[in-house]
Amino acid sequence: MAQNLHTVDAVAINRFKDYSNTGFFDEMFGTGFVAQDHYQQINSRLSQIGDSELETKQQQVASSFLEHGVTFTVYGETEGTERIFPFDLIPRIIPSDEWHEIEQGLVQRIIALNLFLNDIYKDSKIIKDGVIPREVVESSPHYRAEMVGFNVPKDIYIHICGSDLIRDEKGRYLVLEDNARCPSGVSYLLENREIMKKAFPRTYREMSVCPVEAYPDLLLKTLEYLSPRNSGKPVCVLLTPGVYNSAYFEHTYLARQMGIEIVEGKDLITIEDFLFMRTTHGLVQVDVIYRRLDDNFLDPSFFKNDSLLGVSGLMNCYLKGNVSLANGIGTGVADDKVTYAYVPEMIRYYLAQEPILEQVPTYLCWREDDRKFVLENLQDLVIKPANESGGYGMLIGSSSSRKEREEFSDRIKKSPRDYIAQPIVSLSRHPTFCDGSIEGRHVDLRPFVLYGDDIEIVPGGLTRVALQKDSLVVNSSQGGGSKDTWVLKG
Amino acid sequence: MRLYVLHKTHYSYPSPVRNSCNELRLSPLSNDWQKCITCFVSVFPTTKTRQYLDLNGNLVHYFEIPEDHSHLTIESRSTTTTSKRVDFGNFPYGVPMRSLKEVESSPEARPYLQSSHFVDITPEIWRQAVEIQGDSKDVFQTAYQIMEFVYLNYEYCVSTTSVDTHVSEVLKKRKGVCQDFAHAVIALCRCLGIPARYVSGYFYDSSRDQIMRGGGASHAWVEVLVNGHGWFGLDPTNNRVVDETYVLIGSGRDYRDVAPVTGNYFGKLPDKMEVSVNVRRID
Numbered sequence: 150m151a152q153n154l155h156t157v158d159a160v161a162i163n164r165f166k167d168y169s170n171t172g173f174f175d176e177m178f179g180t181g182f183v184a185q186d187h188y189q190q191i192n193s194r195l196s197q198i199g200d201s202e203l204e205t206k207q208q209q210v211a212s213s214f215l216e217h218g219v220t221f222t223v224y225g226e227t228e229g230t231e232r233i234f235p236f237d238l239i240p241r242i243i244p245s246d247e248w249h250e251i252e253q254g255l256v257q258r259i260i261a262l263n264l265f266l267n268d269i270y271k272d273s274k275i276i277k278d279g280v281i282p283r284e285v286v287e288s289s290p291h292y293r294a295e296m297v298g299f300n301v302p303k304d305i306y307i308h309i310c311g312s313d314l315i316r317d318e319k320g321r322y323l324v325l326e327d328n329a330r331c332p333s334g335v336s337y338l339l340e341n342r343e344i345m346k347k348a349f350p351r352t353y354r355e356m357s358v359c360p361v362e363a364y365p366d367l368l369l370k371t372l373e374y375l376s377p378r379n380s381g382k383p384v385c386v387l388l389t390p391g392v393y394n395s396a397y398f399e400h401t402y403l404a405r406q407m408g409i410e411i412v413e414g415k416d417l418i419t420i421e422d423f424l425f426m427r428t429t430h431g432l433v434q435v436d437v438i439y440r441r442l443d444d445n446f447l448d449p450s451f452f453k454n455d456s457l458l459g460v461s462g463l464m465n466c467y468l469k470g471n472v473s474l475a476n477g478i479g480t481g482v483a484d485d486k487v488t489y490a491y492v493p494e495m496i497r498y499y500l501a502q503e504p505i506l507e508q509v510p511t512y513l514c515w516r517e518d519d520r521k522f523v524l525e526n527l528q529d530l531v532i533k534p535a536n537e538s539g540g541y542g543m544l545i546g547s548s549s550s551r552k553e554r555e556e557f558s559d560r561i562k563k564s565p566r567d568y569i570a571q572p573i574v575s576l577s578r579h580p581t582f583c584d585g586s587i588e589g590r591h592v593d594l595r596p597f598v599l600y601g602d603d604i605e606i607v608p609g610g611l612t613r614v615a616l617q618k619d620s621l622v623v624n625s626s627q628g629g630g631s632k633d634t635w636v637l638k639g
Numbered sequence: 640m641r642l643y644v645l646h647k648t649h650y651s652y653p654s655p656v657r658n659s660c661n662e663l664r665l666s667p668l669s670n671d672w673q674k675c676i677t678c679f680v681s682v683f684p685t686t687k688t689r690q691y692l693d694l695n696g697n698l699v700h701y702f703e704i705p706e707d708h709s710h711l712t713i714e715s716r717s718t719t720t721t722s723k724r725v726d727f728g729n730f731p732y733g734v735p736m737r738s739l740k741e742v743e744s745s746p747e748a749r750p751y752l753q754s755s756h757f758v759d760i761t762p763e764i765w766r767q768a769v770e771i772q773g774d775s776k777d778v779f780q781t782a783y784q785i786m787e788f789v790y791l792n793y794e795y796c797v798s799t800t801s802v803d804t805h806v807s808e809v810l811k812k813r814k815g816v817c818q819d820f821a822h823a824v825i826a827l828c829r830c831l832g833i834p835a836r837y838v839s840g841y842f843y844d845s846s847r848d849q850i851m852r853g854g855g856a857s858h859a860w861v862e863v864l865v866n867g868h869g870w871f872g873l874d875p876t877n878n879r880v881v882d883e884t885y886v887l888i889g890s891g892r893d894y895r896d897v898a899p900v901t902g903n904y905f906g907k908l909p910d911k912m913e914v915s916v917n918v919r920r921i922d
Contacts, residue, residue, distance in 0.1 A: 232870065253718065260679050260716075268685035272706055278687060304683045304712060478783045500679055501690040603645050603917070604716070639641075639922055 155477055164195050164587050167582065174320040175589055176241055176579040181420040187244045187637060194352045194411040195239070200585075206348050207582065212237055213347070219340050219398060222421055222423055233595035235630030236335055237581045239593045240345060241592065241612040242356075251314065251596065254506030257496060259310050260327060260484045264499040266306040270296045270479060280498050281491045284515075289488065290536050291330070291481020293444060295451075299468060301333055301477045302375045308475040309366045309368070310598040311335075314506070314610075316577035323574065324508040325593065329484040330476060331441050334631075336399035339364060339406070341611075341633040352605045358635040359608035364597070365406035368439075371601030372407075376436040385438040386426060390442050391460045398439050411438075419462030424472045437473045438463075444478050444521070455525065474480055486535040486569045487513055491603035514565040523570040527554045530570040532561070545621060547573055566638075576621055579632065593623045594634065609634035640722075640883050641676075645840050646715040646857065648900055649913045655707035656906025663700040664693075664839065664897050665715035672724040675710045678717035683826050684708050695896055704904075713900060717719030718921070721883040724872070730880070731868035734778040739832040742866045748834035751864065755892035758806045758826045765830040767810070776869050778833060782863040782873060783880075790878035791819050795852050802894065815852040817860070818894050820875040824861045825893065834864035838872065839897040840887040843918045845876035856916050857899050862890060886918070 170178050177188045184192045198206075216235050243251075268275050269286050270293075276283045286292060311332025314323040342361050347351050369385065376383030389400040389446065391413050404411035410426060418425050427431040440447065446456045451464035466472040482488055491509040493504045512519040512530070523530060532544040544557045561568045578589035596610030612632040613623035623629040646665060666678040680700045688702045690846060691777050704711070742748040772787045775781045793813045800808070800815040806822040809815050815823075821837055828835035838860050844851045853859075853876045860874040860881060872881025891897045 249676075256716065257679055258679065260681050264681055264683075264685045267683060271684060274686055498687050499681065499685060501688045502679075505677070 162196050162199070165192075165580070168587055168589065170578065170589055172318075173575055173589065173591075174316055174318050174576055174577040176316075178593065179320060180318075187242045190352060190356055191240065191242065194349065203582075204561055207238060210238060210344055210348055213344050214340070217340060219337065223511040236341060236344070236615055237614055237616075237630055237632045238345075238348060238407045239580050239582065239587070240349075240633045241579055241594075243609060243634065245359075245637050247322075248359075248608060249481070250505065254324075254504070255312060255596055255598050256604050256605055257500065257505050258312060258324065258327070259307060259501075259600055259604060261492065261495040261499055262310070262327060263305060263307050263600065265488075265495045265537075266477070266480060266483055267301070267304055268499075268545070269482065270299065270301075275495065275498055276496070280494050281365075281488075285487055285491070286482060289482045289485040291444065291479065291485060293479035295464075295468075295481045296477075302377065302470070302473045305375070305600055306477040306480050307483065308371050308375070308432075308477075308600050310600070311595045312491075312598065314594045314596070315509075315574055317530070318575050318576065320575075322506060322594075324506050325490075325574075326486065326489060327484045328595075329480040330443060332595070332597065333396040333399050333441075334595055334613075335364060336396075336402040337378045337631050337632070338597070338607075338611040339402075348586045353635075356635065359638055361607040361609060364607045365403060367599050367601075367605045367607070368403065369407040369409070370454060371599045372409075372437045372439055372475055374601040375475060377470055377473055378436050384426070384433060385409045385437040385439060386417075386435055388417070388438050388440040388442055389413060390426045390446065394441070396419075396441065403439075404636075414457065414459045417460040417463070419460060419466055422462070422465050422469045422471055424460070424463065424466045435472060437475065439475050442479065447474075447478070470493065477584075481536070486511070486533055489567065490569070509571045512570040514568040514570065515562050519570075520561065520565055521566075524558055527558060529573065531573050532557050532570050535567050535569055543622075545573065573621070576615075576623075579612070579614060581616070581632075583616070583618075589620070590618075591621055592632070593621065608636035640843070640920060641718065641720050642843050642884075642886055643723055643919045643921045644715070644717045644719070644840075644886060645915075645917045645919075646717075646841070646899075647913075647915050648713045649911075650909040651911040652709050652784065653907050653910045655709045656904045657705060659705050659708070659711065659902060659904035660702040661702055661713075661900060661902030662693075663702075663713060663715070663900055664697050664889050665713070665717075665899055666698040666700065666718045667717050667840070667888050668697065669897075672888070673719055673721040673887060676718040676720060678715060679824055680713070680715045682714075682914055683710070683712040692767045693896075695891045697887060697891070697897060700736040713801045717886075718764045719886045721886065722883075723883055725880055725882055727880070727882075730783075730870065731779050731865045734865050736772075736776050736778055736781060736831070736869060738866060739778065742834065742864065743832065748864055750892055751834040751836045752829055752832065752922070753892075754829075755893040757804075757822050758829065759892040760826065760830050764806075764810060764826050768830040771827065771829060778863075778865050779871065780823075780914075781831060782828055782833055782835075782865075782871075785824050786861070786873040787878060789823050789827075793820060793875075795820075795876065802898070806893075815876075817858050817876040819859050821859045822893060824873065826855070828861070836862050836870070836890045837893045837897060838862050838881075838887055838890045839894075839899065840885055840889075841916060841918050842877075842882045842886070843875070843920055845920075853877070854916070854918075856914055858885075858892070860885070867898040 202594045311328040319340040365494040372385040373383045387404040424435045448463040514520045528546040534542045552593045576591040580590045612634045667675040809819040823833040862870040889897045
């Protein structure tokens with residue numbers, strides 16, 4: 150039982166009287182019973198607000214999200230697909246020292262991943278030196294043999310990376326996965342901040358929180374840096390698959406914030422390996438595409454499919470160096486969960502140093518010994534498909550039925566390369582409003598890393614929270630919500 | 640002070656080169672007054688890198704690229720915290736010149752009193768040094784006067800010298816960049832028996848209009864040993880005693896010991912070399 154040591158005066162309400170943090174690392178209380186220093190102010194603020202005021206704030210916040218149209222789409226359900234992203238009022242707070250360490254670790258990681266991609270599509274030295282098996286790389290469904298030998302603009306493949314961090318029962322930060330294709334969520338981070346500044350204006354100001362508002366500017370700078378044309382202001386566009394995509398809100402939001410056009414495939418045309426956008430005043434040449442579309446859908450004539458989402462001839466423009474893409478093509482190898490297991494080795498190989506951030510031990514089912522272990526210990530592991538995102542298609546052993554385990558066991562035996570297993574990490578929890586009281590809910594953190602002329606990370610990231618009791622899955626598509634993340638100034 | 644440095648070096652060769660072996664000295668040191676938090680050195684074309692300490696205790700990144708390549712890019716990103724290094728109201732005055740005899744043969748001072756690759760000790764330089772010294776009998780005072788003399792009488796100019804310019808030419812022309820200014824001060828100090836070493840690094844230009852010279856590139860300055868007080872940094876390019884706005888990569892007898900990038904390869908000389916250095920304060 151956590152007890153609030155804040156001096157309780159006549160009007161103060163102890164909101165943590167029945168709060169329990171047993172068995173988990175709690176963001177506010179750590180492993181103890183007293184709110185950590187960096188949570189003191191928020192703690193006392195919470196005890197000053199009355200129940201009705203709190204409820205009003207909660208309602209205001211909810212209606213703000215509705216007004217702003219902050220939604221996402223859920224696949225695989227028949228009911229209305231567009232949903233409001235649930236938001237929790239209690240911010241997650243990260244002290245500046247802690248953030249500096251995370252930041253350094255993320256910078257190190259994106260540098261290594263980017264070197265890895267440059268390497269595997271060029272001389273493959275890391276493979277030749279026996280650090281990573283060739284099969285691992287080339288069997289990844291996102292490996293693009295077409296990219297071999299191609300010089301990506303400025304040697305950068307991953308311009309935008311969203312790495313998911315979790316904390317274990319001791320509070321250690323661990324990298325859970327890297328999203329090196331089209332990571333989403335940054336619009337919620339920005340919207341959450343806007344709303345929190347209105348909901349807790351004084352607390353926000355008093356706690357001197359690092360701002361995040363620069364993100365759209367930094368993103369635009371990153372895109373413009375890639376422009377193949379040296380003169381004039383580069384023309385950047387955001388390419389969206391359209392309104393049915395789960396992150397369509399984010400696409401429109403970012404395009405608006407950056408002041409660039411949002412386009413679909415049908416708005417673009419290629420002429421002699423240059424790319425143009427149709428506008429009301431004629432064709433305009435495009436230099437950089439921020440694409441929120443997977444590799445496969447970018448160019449139907451190149452990737453041989455009947456998708457109408459992309460632009461025929463786009464890949465030729467790209468390979469001739471007439472248009473740049475962010476992220477580059479073939480980055481999915483880097484966020485393959487089998488590749489993930491080798492990231493510490495990459496850091497040692499390219500950078501000659503040890504990883505700053507640890508990661509979750511990973512069993513690769515294509516290795517015979519690992520597979521045997523996994524099949525014998527399914528109930529104690531999380532089984533994840535190597536190349537799915539959004540928390541789809543995974544099995545959490547401890548809360549699975551016998552039938553589910555048997556099903557996964559068959560799938561693993563049939564296609565071992567497609568599955569990895571990890572020990573179940575008891576994610577840290579954070580005080581969260583649940584039906585009028587405050588309870589601990591599991592959280593993760595997705596910071597967004599931008600790699601252009603320099604590497605930039607807006608302080609913090611998107612804190613996702615599993616709203617269902619005891620759930621370990623924080624993905625928005627699986628009923629997760631979010632919180633604002635406050636990194637304190639040093 | 641927390642300082643972030645992004646240092647990019649890019650070479651383009653007119654035709655592909657091969658068998659490139661390189662040593663990089665781009666990683667700040669940790670010592671009593673600065674701590675290198677992280678330093679990430681990346682190389683394109685990608686390759687395995689290794690780290691080791693050289694004879695002077697500087698951190699070296701080493702790599703080889705045997706394959707044909709027509710570009711080489713080296714990026715170093717470092718974060719360093721620096722703390723107050725000197726007390727500007729209390730410089731180490733009071734150590735007499737005659738006491739220099741005592742340190743002459745100590746292992747700490749000896750290497751920095753001899754001639755080295757770019758720095759000679761000659762009667763001509765000695766005569767100049769004695770003139771600058773005037774009637775100063777104090778070690779720090781003399782070193783300071785030498786720095787000031789070079790700052791005031793040498794012209795800062797980018798294209799008259801190269802990385803291979805010897806100090807004798809610098810003293811004749813009285814022109815050059817930070818490297819040349821540093822070599823001149825080192826030569827003049829050594830002639831008078833003041834141990835002087837060459838330092839490579841960066842500085843953060845906190846002046847309002849960014850008026851300091853030598854920004855946008857890697858910087859160099861001098862450290863002199865004041866017996867009993869340790870090494871003191873003097874920046875003759877900007878006429879300043881080195882403080883916490885400077886980030887030190889390493890030190891040696893002269894430029895040759897701490898050149899940021901050295902190596903060799905088979906092929907033609909680069910037809911283009913671009914260097915950019917960006918120092919940001921992040922606290």
